[in-house]
Amino acid sequence: MKKIIMAFVLAMIVLGHVVAQDAEKMVEAKTEKLKEIHEKCGDLEFWYRPEKGAQLNVFGMPIIIGSSLWVMSRDWSTRYYGPIDQPELLIKASVDAYQGGVRIVLHHTPPEEKSSPFAGTETFILMPDNSYKATLEFSFTKNTTAVFEWGNEIHPLLLLNSPYVASEDRATTRGVIPLFCASGDMNKSMVARAFKNVEISTRIGGISLLAQPKSDMLFFDYRKNKWAQTDKPIFWLGIYERDIIPGTRSAHSFTLRFPRGMRQSGNVDKPSPKNMKPELVKDALAPNFDNSYILPTPKELEWTPHLFPLSSKTKIYLGEKPGTETRKGVDFFLRELKERYNIKPKVIAGEPKSDELDKNIIMVGEIKRFPHPAVYCRERGLAHPEHHEGYVLTVDEKTAAVSGNSERGVFNGLMSLLQMVKVNERGIFLKGGRISDFPALDFRGIHCFSGRNASDQIIKAIRKLMACHKINNLVWECEYIIWDSHPELEHKEYGMKKSDARKVIKAADESLIEVTPLIQSLGHSEWIFTNRKNLDIAEDPESPYAYNPTNPKTYQFIFGVYQEALDFFKPKAFHIGHDEVTMTGRFPYRSKASGKSVTQLIMDDIHTLHQWFMERNVKVMLWGDMFIYPSEGTDACLAPSLEEAKKRRAQLPKDVTICDWHYVPNPPESQVSLKLFKKDGFGVIGSGWYLHDDIRNLAKACVLYGADGYLQTTWAGFSFNVDGAEDLWLQYWAYLWAAEHAWSGENTPADELPFDARQLFFDLWFGFKPLLKNKEGFTLDLSQFVNRSLEDNENCSGWIGYGADYDFSSFPKNQTRFGETRFQIASGEDGSSAILFHGKINPQGAFPKEIQLNLNQVEMSECHFLMNCAFRAREGAEIGEIRFDYSGGRSDVMKLVYGRNIFSFDDVRCSPVTRIAWKGKAKSGSVIGVYDIVWQNPEPGWKITKITIRSASTEASPILFAITGVK
Numbered sequence: 001m002k003k004i005i006m007a008f009v010l011a012m013i014v015l016g017h018v019v020a021q022d023a024e025k026m027v028e029a030k031t032e033k034l035k036e037i038h039e040k041c042g043d044l045e046f047w048y049r050p051e052k053g054a055q056l057n058v059f060g061m062p063i064i065i066g067s068s069l070w071v072m073s074r075d076w077s078t079r080y081y082g083p084i085d086q087p088e089l090l091i092k093a094s095v096d097a098y099q100g101g102v103r104i105v106l107h108h109t110p111p112e113e114k115s116s117p118f119a120g121t122e123t124f125i126l127m128p129d130n131s132y133k134a135t136l137e138f139s140f141t142k143n144t145t146a147v148f149e150w151g152n153e154i155h156p157l158l159l160l161n162s163p164y165v166a167s168e169d170r171a172t173t174r175g176v177i178p179l180f181c182a183s184g185d186m187n188k189s190m191v192a193r194a195f196k197n198v199e200i201s202t203r204i205g206g207i208s209l210l211a212q213p214k215s216d217m218l219f220f221d222y223r224k225n226k227w228a229q230t231d232k233p234i235f236w237l238g239i240y241e242r243d244i245i246p247g248t249r250s251a252h253s254f255t256l257r258f259p260r261g262m263r264q265s266g267n268v269d270k271p272s273p274k275n276m277k278p279e280l281v282k283d284a285l286a287p288n289f290d291n292s293y294i295l296p297t298p299k300e301l302e303w304t305p306h307l308f309p310l311s312s313k314t315k316i317y318l319g320e321k322p323g324t325e326t327r328k329g330v331d332f333f334l335r336e337l338k339e340r341y342n343i344k345p346k347v348i349a350g351e352p353k354s355d356e357l358d359k360n361i362i363m364v365g366e367i368k369r370f371p372h373p374a375v376y377c378r379e380r381g382l383a384h385p386e387h388h389e390g391y392v393l394t395v396d397e398k399t400a401a402v403s404g405n406s407e408r409g410v411f412n413g414l415m416s417l418l419q420m421v422k423v424n425e426r427g428i429f430l431k432g433g434r435i436s437d438f439p440a441l442d443f444r445g446i447h448c449f450s451g452r453n454a455s456d457q458i459i460k461a462i463r464k465l466m467a468c469h470k471i472n473n474l475v476w477e478c479e480y481i482i483w484d485s486h487p488e489l490e491h492k493e494y495g496m497k498k499s500d501a502r503k504v505i506k507a508a509d510e511s512l513i514e515v516t517p518l519i520q521s522l523g524h525s526e527w528i529f530t531n532r533k534n535l536d537i538a539e540d541p542e543s544p545y546a547y548n549p550t551n552p553k554t555y556q557f558i559f560g561v562y563q564e565a566l567d568f569f570k571p572k573a574f575h576i577g578h579d580e581v582t583m584t585g586r587f588p589y590r591s592k593a594s595g596k597s598v599t600q601l602i603m604d605d606i607h608t609l610h611q612w613f614m615e616r617n618v619k620v621m622l623w624g625d626m627f628i629y630p631s632e633g634t635d636a637c638l639a640p641s642l643e644e645a646k647k648r649r650a651q652l653p654k655d656v657t658i659c660d661w662h663y664v665p666n667p668p669e670s671q672v673s674l675k676l677f678k679k680d681g682f683g684v685i686g687s688g689w690y691l692h693d694d695i696r697n698l699a700k701a702c703v704l705y706g707a708d709g710y711l712q713t714t715w716a717g718f719s720f721n722v723d724g725a726e727d728l729w730l731q732y733w734a735y736l737w738a739a740e741h742a743w744s745g746e747n748t749p750a751d752e753l754p755f756d757a758r759q760l761f762f763d764l765w766f767g768f769k770p771l772l773k774n775k776e777g778f779t780l781d782l783s784q785f786v787n788r789s790l791e792d793n794e795n796c797s798g799w800i801g802y803g804a805d806y807d808f809s810s811f812p813k814n815q816t817r818f819g820e821t822r823f824q825i826a827s828g829e830d831g832s833s834a835i836l837f838h839g840k841i842n843p844q845g846a847f848p849k850e851i852q853l854n855l856n857q858v859e860m861s862e863c864h865f866l867m868n869c870a871f872r873a874r875e876g877a878e879i880g881e882i883r884f885d886y887s888g889g890r891s892d893v894m895k896l897v898y899g900r901n902i903f904s905f906d907d908v909r910c911s912p913v914t915r916i917a918w919k920g921k922a923k924s925g926s927v928i929g930v931y932d933i934v935w936q937n938p939e940p941g942w943k944i945t946k947i948t949i950r951s952a953s954t955e956a957s958p959i960l961f962a963i964t965g966v967k
Helices: 002-014 324-341 372-378 407-418 455-469 498-510 526-532 552-569 590-594 598-614 642-651 672-679 692-704 730-744 757-765
Strands: 025-028 037-041 044-049 053-058 061-073 079-081 092-098 101-108 118-126 131-140 146-154 163-167 172-176 190-193 197-202 205-211 218-221 235-243 249-257 267-269 279-285 300-309 315-317 346-348 361-366 391-395 399-404 421-424 427-437 443-449 473-477 514-521 573-577 619-623 657-661 683-688 709-712 775-780 846-848 850-858 862-869 878-886 891-897 914-921 927-936 944-951 958-966
Touching (some): 044 101, 044 118, 163 190, 372 399, 407 455, 443 683, 455 730, 455 757, 473 573, 473 709, 683 692, 692 730, 850 958, 862 878
Parallel strands (some): 267 846, 315 346, 573 619, 657 683, 683 709
Antiparallel strands (some): 053 061, 146 235, 163 172, 163 197, 190 218, 197 205, 300 427, 391 399, 775 958, 862 927, 878 891, 878 944
8 A cells, every 4th residue: 555555646646740641550569558649639738658657748838747647446556557658558558549639559468478457448539629639448347346436636727716617417517716725525526517508607618528428527726635735736537546347337537628829928028138237236245144943843942132153163062981973963053054155163072161151162962961051051941852862052142051961962953053053244143042851752763765776865854854853764665675695686776785784884973873774574575586687586486575484494594694684784673574564566475385374374484573673682673554444543543443453463572663654644533543552562663654644643653652652754765866856855855854853743734833844954965054154246126117016906017917815015125135135125116026028827917038238348257137937837847948149149948847947936946056036925824935046157257238037928927026246
């Protein structure tokens, strides 16, 4: 189920040639998978990729941004078909001319080695009249209870605020598709169900959606669904978890009809080029780094107005005999100060003299070894919390003190102190404050994989994402380390050298993070059969996934690897995996001859492994899904019956720790399996994935039910690869959410947290460093070009025409400093403050496709643009460009690419190259923002004569507020 849920959610996340030929073409991948189909017809453009499904654009604008097909058992524990994460299942498709249009047929018939009771076709027809039809036909031969789900992800761009009429067999419904989703409940957010026709009046004209009522097609707003991604809002169209009748042929279809020509909503304005007079400023960029939070949030935090000067002259006193871990913590602290601020205070293993207490010193120590910091804090009203990881901290103008109940507590305090750094035009400081703090949960872990050449990235994650935020355990799934005892299992893509693994272990030790190795056993044992080895101990040699627990050779092999792992890691605990045992292949198959049931085979294997580890004084951890039934938990409940679940738990050794994973967001009180495992006498650690509502609620449930901790899991491939997996970055900024909620124990919603996890992840991962001194430059007065008010009204004649509840009026247009950048916000005679460029779905009016700013031989090293755009666009779409002309006739162009360096005002994200300049809320409560987009001059010595900002006239419509040049 873990793998199924992972694929399903990733589908939610991500979810050529002109037709002029008569002969049918077959698109077939006989070796790996069907990669892509790309077709055009009329104003329609279609793609199919197995990992994303169907995608459809009209007039260049996104309509369908993904689709999926699943055939599952009713409880979703068994997959019969689903190519989105197994593209090798789909190897054949045909493309042919059809009645003047084009027809694409996907053959959902798995290859022989992937036998399935499901077989069918999915047909897509594109016609010159701009109509699109999708049809699913299939049969299912197995006499069992099964369901299918056929879904399409509809981009909201053309739907929002659009009137519609939905016709069903006996009723007609009229309404307006809301700007804001009403509910996460599918029925409450339904636009239409079991409909014949839905007519939608959009800014480009009428769109018709047709289906057969008997298909019970659903069309609903998915934006608040528990699985929804806030940065990828969709509407959902399709058939949801429908029962399959074995032995019958099923057919379902829907049709979308678009206008033959697009209604133009705005004219093109052609402003003449303007000669600009730069206004010189000494602080175009100025130091302005000041976090108002500490992550994770301390139990008690009081900021004070004091500023403690921080420099290489600062002295850090550790007491006469600091412990090894205290020194590691201080070394960690010093390395971060050097990297971020280029300072390195002096460290002294001793006590400060009485006359030094007011002379720019930091005292750091464990309360028993070095009581001075504790005394200093106590005199200022700070009492030590009782928790062994607790700490107190105080900072005033001349002295800072960090005191921990343990050396781990000292480390925690130093990580908070590191986040109290403030940089302004006067210098680098520690902000004044008092903290008393301790964790809500003892175990705060991150699970991730190893990987070939991945050590540098894992080490970076350990230091920047984990240790800095008080994570204390790394559950490291490392079966693909190249083991000395079995070099034949080296995986060409995933295999990690031991020398690289040692670097990771060393970095974890330096960061006071305990490493718990995870090497899968029984289920998910594909690693054992790498390079087609060890098939003699595979449970099902045709689908080598689980090993045969009745073959003595199995344990000769597994214990050999486990012993090598124990010698290598020397761990206190070892995670044996053991999840989803029956998910893939035949189980039992070879072991069926033993006469043992599935439960007996699973429990015998656990007892064998447990006994081996206990003889070596190593505690056992394992996943919990095979020990609970659906009535006992929210999801990931894979025991076949309540009776078998109870029987399995009764046979589990009481000293194991169960990692109880749940990836469906649910209220904390509903996570009763944590309570169940705890009641049955097991150690239990709640384990979540990347959805914030899952993380915050599951961590809160761990506190509520007395669990031992929380583990954040990573399912981003078998190799740890942040740099090469942009689509999966959301799993890594989730580490920051996990650190917050596992420590604080609170389930604060994301929009109420004091930090932006995405922005912080980019800052940490890509090495953002605060500016340490002013940079001169200039601002430009754009008042000659501004054409749009930030306020809207009941007539929808301002901003983007969606009304006063959804405008940009809360933006502080009189503010001059946004982050480190000075901007001059223009003000037109009519109250306009922004330049709205031309686009396909603009409100009524005339808007420029480009503006030209003539400059008189200006030098600059970089140029900052305060921008956003009016509407969301397809990820990766070029929505405009900014051109810089040099005096010698050459030029440089910065493309404005949606999702890379520019976003809509209501799509408040960021990227490695674009920071959020300001974030606030509209009257509706929706989060809105604007971005500091930076052009780095590749030729800073060349003089610039002109800047041209152009719109590509897509649906996005760029919006410009201000420009600042930096010398």
